[in-house]
Amino acid sequence: MANRFLTKQRAVLKLYLINLVEQDRLYGLQFLQLLRKEFEPYGFRPTHSEIYKSLHELTKEGILFRTKKLKGEGQDGFQEIVIYQFTEGGYEKAKAYKKLVKQDLDRSQQMINKILRDNY
Amino acid sequence: MANRFLTKQRAVLKLYLINLVEQDRLYGLQFLQLLRKEFEPYGFRPTHSEIYKSLHELTKEGILFRTKKLKGEGQDGFQEIVIYQFTEGGYEKAKAYKKLVKQDLDRSQQMINKILRDNY
Numbered sequence: 001m002a003n004r005f006l007t008k009q010r011a012v013l014k015l016y017l018i019n020l021v022e023q024d025r026l027y028g029l030q031f032l033q034l035l036r037k038e039f040e041p042y043g044f045r046p047t048h049s050e051i052y053k054s055l056h057e058l059t060k061e062g063i064l065f066r067t068k069k070l071k072g073e074g075q076d077g078f079q080e081i082v083i084y085q086f087t088e089g090g091y092e093k094a095k096a097y098k099k100l101v102k103q104d105l106d107r108s109q110q111m112i113n114k115i116l117r118d119n120y
Numbered sequence: 121m122a123n124r125f126l127t128k129q130r131a132v133l134k135l136y137l138i139n140l141v142e143q144d145r146l147y148g149l150q151f152l153q154l155l156r157k158e159f160e161p162y163g164f165r166p167t168h169s170e171i172y173k174s175l176h177e178l179t180k181e182g183i184l185f186r187t188k189k190l191k192g193e194g195q196d197g198f199q200e201i202v203i204y205q206f207t208e209g210g211y212e213k214a215k216a217y218k219k220l221v222k223q224d225l226d227r228s229q230q231m232i233n234k235i236l237r238d239n240y
Binding site: 003004005006007009012015016019038039042043044045098102105107108109110111112113114115116118119120 | 123124125126127129132135136139158159162163164165218222225227228229230231232233234235236238239240
């Protein structure tokens with residue numbers, strides 16, 4: 001296994017993005033706002049660029065695909081928005097990825113417990 | 121407070137280095153071996169360069185100072201080794217630093233708990 005410290009931000013963002021697509025919250029633009037709100041109490045503010053890179057990885061890995069949709073009627077008629085959905089077989093891949101990240105989060109938790117035990 | 125994800129490797133290494141100096145394990149060369157052994161079960165293997173940078177920061181912050189000492193009698197007579205000790209006032213600074221890192225580790229633990237709760 002590769003050399004790892006605590007779970008990476010990228011893995012956690014990908015986890016939440018999978019979760020949001022599962023919940024049919026598909027709009028690329030919503031993700032940033034939602035995640036910032038979730039993590040605000042913890043002092044973590046994900047950047048636009050980090051979310052974009054995470055979506056890009058999920059797309060490259062064949063889990064999500066990016067498409068466009070016409071939405072409601074705005075002032076200027078219909079509005080085209082970017083949405084993300086699971087590819088065929090993408091949901092299965094997403095579940096396997098979630099399992100891996102779960103193991104890594106458990107490992108990180110044990111590691112923090114050890115650090116606290118050893119130093120305080 | 122700055123934008124932060126989970127506690128950084130650098131902070132954790134500095135914590136352990138302070139701890140080792142507290143325990144009078146002062147030799148620069150021991151640190152790498154000791155820390156690698158501690159973290160081996162967690163899949164984390166600190167590099168020489170990371171430990172060196174952490175020691176450098178602790179020195180720059182006035183917590184530790186670097187000095188040399190003659191040790192025992194080797195094959196070639198006395199051997200000069202590099203050791204680290206607390207500066208005057210360094211121990212107080214170290215305690216304040218440990219307190220800060222404790223808060224950050226607690227925050228990280230709560231954040232991992234939230235991530236697990238939200239996604240599994």
